[in-house]
Amino acid sequence: MPTPKRAWYPGAIYHVISRGVRRTPIFLEQRDFEKFITILNDTLLYSPYHLHAYCLMTNHYHLLIGTKDSPLRKIMHSINGAYATWFNKKYNLSGHVFENRYSCHPVPSDYGFMSVSAYIHNNPRAAKICSNPFHYPWSSYHHYALPDIVPDFVNKNPKADSTIAPANLFFMHPDPRYWSTASLTNRPPRSPPKAFTKERLRQLFPTPLHLHYPQYVDREWKLSLLQKSNAKLIKNKE
Template sequence: MPIPKRQWYPGAIYHVISRGIRRSPIFLCPGDFIKFNRVLDNTLQYTPYHLHAYCLMTNHYHLLVGTKSDPLHKIMHSINGSYATWFNKKYKLSGHVFENRYSSHPVPSDYGLMAVSAYIHNNPLAANMIDDPIYYPWSSLQYYVNPELTAGSPHFSQSISERKTFNLSLNIKESVPVNSLVDTYPNPSEWSSFIVPNPPSGSPPPKAFTRERIRQLFPVPLHIYYKKYVEREWKLHCIQKSMKTKS
């Protein structure tokens, strides 16, 4: 049966999720996260798009993508294809890096845009990576809640005493060869502790990232009201999860 064609129109916004094949890691070190951001920048040169929110986990990523003149599949082909080629070359691998097809869900309304952006930013909290998603270094939340951060400024940083240990879904022992890790696709529950440090000082977000659509919904001041909104969405998620468990 042929795969149904994805619907698209200029200006559409999508929540995009792409996972490593067999849920294996697609980011093995901080340099991989940085390279992925550069791929997002390179894609912007050939297929313009807006990036309203993002969160790079360890075996998958979330993007809130707004289209311009090119359909989503062209944007994603450039992103995943470029990164997969680089990843296989770096780690001397072959074959698929991502699952066969990324998932994309159209965002139908402004409320949907708000809710999806909060969901994306709460991912590290849901995965028990960190106590406060503001401190996760590989998402766009820090640029929403800290007005001093701009596209050219350093990432939001913490003092040594405030740093969080990220209990990431990717837990790799330093003694395990990367090739062995990726080729054998181990069970995630068997991965050991892995700590991801903050990005290098001055490492900017992807050039396609823009806060303007969210800013329209949280006009004054964005960094206060958006932070409270993300926190409320997380509390609501926890309540709903608790109700499902009891039922």
């Protein structure tokens, strides 16, 4: 029986989940996470897309993807195919790295977009890796929870050029002491994949984003715990 085609149109947004075959690890060390992000960047050259949120776990990953001119299947074929080839070569393996097919769920509304984003960033909490998603290095949470980075020389020198493009500032690696808000941690964020964008969340949350988004993620986390607790009580009563 042929596999049914997934609905697609330019501008569609999807929550994509891809797991290791038989739920085996697909990231064994730091270099593997870094290589996957490099592949996200390389895919952008051939199949442009928007990446609104991501979280790379040990045996699976989550992406919140917005399509442009390329269908999702082409984007995912490029990402998973390139990584599987590299992974097998590195570890001298053969066969499938991922389950036969990634899962994807269309995100039809702004509320759905926000809740999926929070769900993705709360994955390390759900896996009991950390109690605060900010402490997990392989997700896009840092880039929402921290303010845009401005170089120190701009702050200290009023004559310095203040017209630097925000896109260029976003990819800089400044000393953490230069952040205007650094109360959460002193760990500098990694540069996000080039397809990553804050713009969709900026439309949904008031400015400054970093003051509001963590509160929303925490609220979604507490709500999910409450729902699980209620479901358990109902099951016990039955």
